[in-house]
Amino acid sequence: MSNIIQVLILGLALGGVFSLMGAGLSLVFGVMRIVNLAHPSLIIAGAYIAYWPFKLWGVDPLVMLPVATVIMAAIGVLLYKLVFEREAKSAKYSEMTVLLTFAVAMIVEGALGGMFTNTQRVTSPSYATEAIFIGDIFIPTGQLYAGIISIAIISALALFLKYSRFGNAIRATTQNRDAAQLLGVNVNLVGVVSFAIGIGLAGAAGVLVSFVFAFFPAKHWEWIAILMSLVVLGGMGSILGTVLAAFMLSVVAAFVGAYIGATWSTMTFFLALFIILLVRPQGLFGEKPELA
Template identity: 40%
Template sequence: MTELLQNLILGLLLSGVYALAAAGLTLIFGVMRVINIAHGAFLILSAYITYALWNGLGIDPLLSILITTPVVFALGWLTYRSVVSPLRNAPMASTVLLTFGLALVLEAAMGTIWGNDSTTIRPAYADQSFLVGSLFLPKSQVYGGAVAVLVLVSLWLVLTKTWLGRSIRAAAVNPSGAQLVGIKVASVGALVFALGIAAAGAGGAIVGVMYPFVPGAHYQWIARLLAIVVLGGMGSMGGAVLGALMFGVAETLTSAYVSPSWATAVPYIIVFAVLLFRPQGLLGSRLREDAVAA
């Protein structure tokens, strides 16, 4: 029973990191109908920036989120203005190809700057654990999960309690109506893309502490995040959190009680099973094809 409880807690902590990264991806799709294949590459880029700050300046990797998040936000804004905005109204396939190409460019840049060897971030607490009764909880996962939840709650407050959040929701639901009341939909699009990338950036700093990484690791992460977003429902923030919880717990329990080699497969089997009964995802809504194309 103790082992099960410990694995459930570890699964929930991992789910917080997944939810944070997936929230940015589903936010971009929900407002802009853009599937950002480069999302995982920005996450890994943030992990490398975090490594550079930790290795070069001795800044704690989790505290460096205060630096990496604004940096990645700025990169996201520039990326939208320079390469995404011209294709804003193009077919979805065009933006998929564009962001896939962007992911390849980022991978090449990371390989050129940092090399292709596996990189790890090992702060002093990386090998330490909290002892709670008979439970051993690794400090890196506890700290990482707590920071992920904190950033995710902050993002939720921005989207639900501020004028910016109201503008974003208005632009997502009715862009024409939003323009009529004075909302600059193009500017909102840039901010949404930058916010989504910033969420990936915060997640990347945490991922860098929890896992080793290489430039090509973004393929694994975008596959995982897309599965979470599809499971929860494309464009649904609550669905992304729910999908992340299911994904993280399933992955942890499979690794502990079945085999680590099955840990990446079983969550996808759950995704396939859910989509057989709810093609729109757990909290997603059905959209007419002509509505999506509009």
């Protein structure tokens, strides 16, 4: 029994981190209809923002969390203005963003690889190697902190979206862009800010990832499939759905890893993506796609 609880706890902690990794991707798709394949590569960029100060000066990665969030949000604004804004009125915008973000992912990977090589890195503050013991059950503090901070950030985002004036404009734009415009919402501004928040979240996720997983520039290819499975299961554009999907799949993956084999753990996400697209392509909270 304690073994099951142990696996459940590890799955939930991992789910917290994946929630944050997927939340930005979901927000950007929900508001902008941008399928951001570059999201995980930007998470890795965020991880490097935490890594180097830790490596060079021993700066705690958590101290770098707001810094990485702001830097990546600023990069988000730049990226949006340079790459996406001019195509925003294209009838095939979503399809084009797949190609554009694929290119961005390649560029980010190439740039990070060129600067930092493809050596595996990890930040190792003391808490990343410690654990809390409750009887027979241990909770790795690194994963615990990352999970708690992720949920705190997502909760703050949810409160912002629900109760602030601009947050309501973002929600409205997600649900009906034309209607939002007709009520006085500057949807272009909402788009830029949402994209910046999304990439800022990638930066924050990167900092947490830096002490939970080993990372290197090409790692994003593995993560994009994982994140897409979360976003698709949750329902494209639904942040709540993405968070629930992250917890569900992470727990399943933890059990698969514990009882079937660690190599099959990641396969859980890929298999889930395949099954969801076949059985319920709209996911848990998404709109049913039109067939016509």
